[in-house]
Amino acid sequence: MEPITGKALVLACSAIGAGLAMIAGIGPGIGQGYAAGKGAEGVGRQPEAQGDIVRTMLLGAAVAETTGIYGLVIALILLFANPLVKLL
Amino acid sequence: MEPITGKALVLACSAIGAGLAMIAGIGPGIGQGYAAGKGAEGVGRQPEAQGDIVRTMLLGAAVAETTGIYGLVIALILLFANPLVKLL
Amino acid sequence: MEPITGKALVLACSAIGAGLAMIAGIGPGIGQGYAAGKGAEGVGRQPEAQGDIVRTMLLGAAVAETTGIYGLVIALILLFANPLVKLL
Amino acid sequence: MEPITGKALVLACSAIGAGLAMIAGIGPGIGQGYAAGKGAEGVGRQPEAQGDIVRTMLLGAAVAETTGIYGLVIALILLFANPLVKLL
Amino acid sequence: MEPITGKALVLACSAIGAGLAMIAGIGPGIGQGYAAGKGAEGVGRQPEAQGDIVRTMLLGAAVAETTGIYGLVIALILLFANPLVKLL
Amino acid sequence: MEPITGKALVLACSAIGAGLAMIAGIGPGIGQGYAAGKGAEGVGRQPEAQGDIVRTMLLGAAVAETTGIYGLVIALILLFANPLVKLL
Amino acid sequence: MEPITGKALVLACSAIGAGLAMIAGIGPGIGQGYAAGKGAEGVGRQPEAQGDIVRTMLLGAAVAETTGIYGLVIALILLFANPLVKLL
Amino acid sequence: MEPITGKALVLACSAIGAGLAMIAGIGPGIGQGYAAGKGAEGVGRQPEAQGDIVRTMLLGAAVAETTGIYGLVIALILLFANPLVKLL
Amino acid sequence: MEPITGKALVLACSAIGAGLAMIAGIGPGIGQGYAAGKGAEGVGRQPEAQGDIVRTMLLGAAVAETTGIYGLVIALILLFANPLVKLL
Amino acid sequence: MESTNFVLKFLEWLMSFEPKALILSASAIGAGFAMIAGIGPGIGQGYAAGKGAEAVSRNPKSQRETTMVMLLGAAVAETSGILALVVALIMLFGNPLVDLKGAALIIMASAIGAGLSMIAGIGPGVGQGYAAGKGTEAVGKRPKLQSQIVRTMLVGQAVAQTTGIYALVISLVLLFANPLIKL
Ligand code: NA
Ligand code: NA
Ligand code: NA
Ligand code: NA
Ligand code: NA
Ligand code: NA
Ligand code: NA
Ligand code: NA
Ligand code: NA
Ligand code: NA
Numbered sequence: 001m002e003p004i005t006g007k008a009l010v011l012a013c014s015a016i017g018a019g020l021a022m023i024a025g026i027g028p029g030i031g032q033g034y035a036a037g038k039g040a041e042g043v044g045r046q047p048e049a050q051g052d053i054v055r056t057m058l059l060g061a062a063v064a065e066t067t068g069i070y071g072l073v074i075a076l077i078l079l080f081a082n083p084l085v086k087l088l
Numbered sequence: 089m090e091p092i093t094g095k096a097l098v099l100a101c102s103a104i105g106a107g108l109a110m111i112a113g114i115g116p117g118i119g120q121g122y123a124a125g126k127g128a129e130g131v132g133r134q135p136e137a138q139g140d141i142v143r144t145m146l147l148g149a150a151v152a153e154t155t156g157i158y159g160l161v162i163a164l165i166l167l168f169a170n171p172l173v174k175l176l
Numbered sequence: 177m178e179p180i181t182g183k184a185l186v187l188a189c190s191a192i193g194a195g196l197a198m199i200a201g202i203g204p205g206i207g208q209g210y211a212a213g214k215g216a217e218g219v220g221r222q223p224e225a226q227g228d229i230v231r232t233m234l235l236g237a238a239v240a241e242t243t244g245i246y247g248l249v250i251a252l253i254l255l256f257a258n259p260l261v262k263l264l
Numbered sequence: 265m266e267p268i269t270g271k272a273l274v275l276a277c278s279a280i281g282a283g284l285a286m287i288a289g290i291g292p293g294i295g296q297g298y299a300a301g302k303g304a305e306g307v308g309r310q311p312e313a314q315g316d317i318v319r320t321m322l323l324g325a326a327v328a329e330t331t332g333i334y335g336l337v338i339a340l341i342l343l344f345a346n347p348l349v350k351l352l
Numbered sequence: 353m354e355p356i357t358g359k360a361l362v363l364a365c366s367a368i369g370a371g372l373a374m375i376a377g378i379g380p381g382i383g384q385g386y387a388a389g390k391g392a393e394g395v396g397r398q399p400e401a402q403g404d405i406v407r408t409m410l411l412g413a414a415v416a417e418t419t420g421i422y423g424l425v426i427a428l429i430l431l432f433a434n435p436l437v438k439l440l
Numbered sequence: 441m442e443p444i445t446g447k448a449l450v451l452a453c454s455a456i457g458a459g460l461a462m463i464a465g466i467g468p469g470i471g472q473g474y475a476a477g478k479g480a481e482g483v484g485r486q487p488e489a490q491g492d493i494v495r496t497m498l499l500g501a502a503v504a505e506t507t508g509i510y511g512l513v514i515a516l517i518l519l520f521a522n523p524l525v526k527l528l
Numbered sequence: 529m530e531p532i533t534g535k536a537l538v539l540a541c542s543a544i545g546a547g548l549a550m551i552a553g554i555g556p557g558i559g560q561g562y563a564a565g566k567g568a569e570g571v572g573r574q575p576e577a578q579g580d581i582v583r584t585m586l587l588g589a590a591v592a593e594t595t596g597i598y599g600l601v602i603a604l605i606l607l608f609a610n611p612l613v614k615l616l
Numbered sequence: 617m618e619p620i621t622g623k624a625l626v627l628a629c630s631a632i633g634a635g636l637a638m639i640a641g642i643g644p645g646i647g648q649g650y651a652a653g654k655g656a657e658g659v660g661r662q663p664e665a666q667g668d669i670v671r672t673m674l675l676g677a678a679v680a681e682t683t684g685i686y687g688l689v690i691a692l693i694l695l696f697a698n699p700l701v702k703l704l
Numbered sequence: 705m706e707p708i709t710g711k712a713l714v715l716a717c718s719a720i721g722a723g724l725a726m727i728a729g730i731g732p733g734i735g736q737g738y739a740a741g742k743g744a745e746g747v748g749r750q751p752e753a754q755g756d757i758v759r760t761m762l763l764g765a766a767v768a769e770t771t772g773i774y775g776l777v778i779a780l781i782l783l784f785a786n787p788l789v790k791l792l
Numbered sequence: 793m794e795s796t797n798f799v800l801k802f803l804e805w806l807m808s809f810e811p812k813a814l815i816l817s818a819s820a821i822g823a824g825f826a827m828i829a830g831i832g833p834g835i836g837q838g839y840a841a842g843k844g845a846e847a848v849s850r851n852p853k854s855q856r857e858t859t860m861v862m863l864l865g866a867a868v869a870e871t872s873g874i875l876a877l878v879v880a881l882i883m884l885f886g887n888p889l890v891d892l893k894g895a896a897l898i899i900m901a902s903a904i905g906a907g908l909s910m911i912a913g914i915g916p917g918v919g920q921g922y923a924a925g926k927g928t929e930a931v932g933k934r935p936k937l938q939s940q941i942v943r944t945m946l947v948g949q950a951v952a953q954t955t956g957i958y959a960l961v962i963s964l965v966l967l968f969a970n971p972l973i974k975l
Binding site: 707708709710712713714717718720721722723724725727728729730731732733734735736737738739740741742743745746747749750753754756757758760761762763765767768769770771772774775778779781782787788789791792 | 808809812813814816817819820822823825827828830831832833834835836837838839840841842843844845846847848849850852855856858859862863866870873876877880881884885886887890891914917921931974
């Protein structure tokens, strides 16, 4: 019988933490989808401004992506470069 | 009584973490649906611009998908290439 | 055999706390995406004001980013400069 | 064998509490992003009122930031000036 | 060997309760941000009514702040004037 | 050695219950902020009706505050007049 | 030494249940705030219909309050007339 | 000494289940508040149709109430006619 | 001393599962309330089409009710025809 | 020797139950989590209903077309609710985890994870319902463009479904092809 070590507990909770961090992705998903809708609407109304509209949409969407990336980075750190187990 | 190993605890919490990560999918679902609605509206208004509208809608929706994919990737890593159990 | 210590418990809960803190990122994601959509709409309608529109959009989005950054900072503190384990 | 002390439990739950407090940041993120979008829209429509629009947007956004700051302050107190462990 | 006491449990759960209470801050953040956006829009449209618009916006935002303050007060009570540990 | 008593468990969970009850405050925060925005918009458009608009906004906001107050009352009962520990 | 009894467990979970039930209050808060905003807008536009508008707003808001009251009633039952401990 | 029985565990979790069920009340609260706002707006615009508008608003609100009632019924069953403890 | 049986654990968790399932009711509550508002608005606009408008509103609301019913059915199964305890 | 460590104590308490009871308990909670997906279709279809009523009030003549589009779009928006219901019913009536050989702790956590994953269905439900409402509105305004509008609506709804499918896949993997117990 191999008992549960402190390391196992930290790694187990790291898996949950990684999952929680990904929930941040709800935000960019909603926001960028709104931008996509507004972009499609704008292109339909002013086809001659399509370039400007799409460029602004993508620029704004890139800004909206950041917190999703932050969540991903924290999750990847917890999974692949876990700094917590090193503290044990 | 079946003893608990550290490995089992890590894997158990990985299952929960994978489930949590998928919740990110709420975002793209709402956002892309908004884009779909705006696309349908736009096509109803400017049928001659259908190509541009749908293309912009799909481009924006692709951007909105990313954080849902991030969640999926983290879940797949937890399930199929769990890096945490290797640390035990 | 290394049993579960208090330190391990603090570190384990720090992983969960870090994950929870990232959830704040939902907000900036939605908000900045809204700004992106409004920016794209505005640029389509008043292409001559593109500079002002995009500048205002980015300024507002920068303001909207802050609470996402706060969440990231708290998560990074929990992971890399954990002040709680020092209190044990 | 060193058991988990009460102090460790309080500190562990403080990490979770700090993470939970940051979730408040969803609100300012959404709200300020809305303000950013409305500001960008307004500047596109009334470029001559840009100063007033941006000033009102920033004033309103500052008001909307407060509850995110409250969450941050509670998290920082839990992490760096934990009053609960002093009561043990 | 110092085991976990009842006092430690109460204090630990107070940390979590304080974190939960802060989540109320999502509401004022969204609401006041909406008011900020509407205020900025209004100021752009009726610059001559700027005083009235901003005053109404701030009055409404003050009303919207209350539940965020309630959450903060409960959290501060749990952290600095915990009435529960006195009942033990 | 003083183990965890039933009283301690009830008080600990009361702290969590109090925190959960405060989450109700999200609602009035969003709703009253919406009212603030609409009030500011209305005052900008019909400055001559400012009195009526602000009075209606405040009346409606008072109605919207109630469930936030309910949450606060339940939290205060749990913290300062806990009826559950009396049942032990 | 007085261990945790079944009664204590039921009462402890009742505290959490009471807190959870209050979360329902998010709904009426948002909904009634929306009604407040629409009422203020309407009164600004048709001051002559103020009586009808405010009466309809309050009638609708009363209907929207019910589920918040349900949550409060369940919480009060759990705290002051707990039927579960009687079953033990 | 009276330890925790299975019955106590079922009753304790029933308290939590009852609290969770009440969260459904968020929905009718938001929805009916929206209806209240639209009703107030409509009555202001077409005072001559007040009867029809209010009747439709109340009919729709009654339909929107059902899931809040379902939640209440499940909570009341768990508290006052708990079928689970009878299975023990 | 009578220990907690597996049956008791299954029934306890069934109570929590039933409560969680009811949360689905948030959706129909919001959606049907939106329909109620739009129905009331429409009836104000074309009182002569009241029959058609209300019929469409109710048809759509019936469709929106289903997932609330699903949640209710799962909760009732867990409470009154629990298939899980039969597997023990 | 009885442990004085409460984390171990809790896990030992958990493991004092027969594995089957643990898995079934977790399945009850997992089924409850899965049903939360129903929030999505409820919001979305309600939006479509409101847009349908509005379309009828604006253009009573096109009631047939708008109602059809509303129902078609709402049917698509139901998907996440049905998928969640199916996963919950599987956990209650045909639970594949009960007969699985392996660590009970992993299997019970898999039941909870499978339920949590389905919550993603809120998104497609809301989004597709919004598309249904906008499609209904557009058809009410330009009934002649019905096929074009509906096609765009359906393409967009299909795109909005993907994250719900991802969630279903993860849920089914946890239930039927659990890779964790093999590790
Ligand atoms: Na961002
Ligand atoms: Na994205
Ligand atoms: Na900010
Ligand atoms: Na604020
Ligand atoms: Na308030
Ligand atoms: Na209220
Ligand atoms: Na109601
Ligand atoms: Na209903
Ligand atoms: Na449905
Ligand atoms: Na998608």
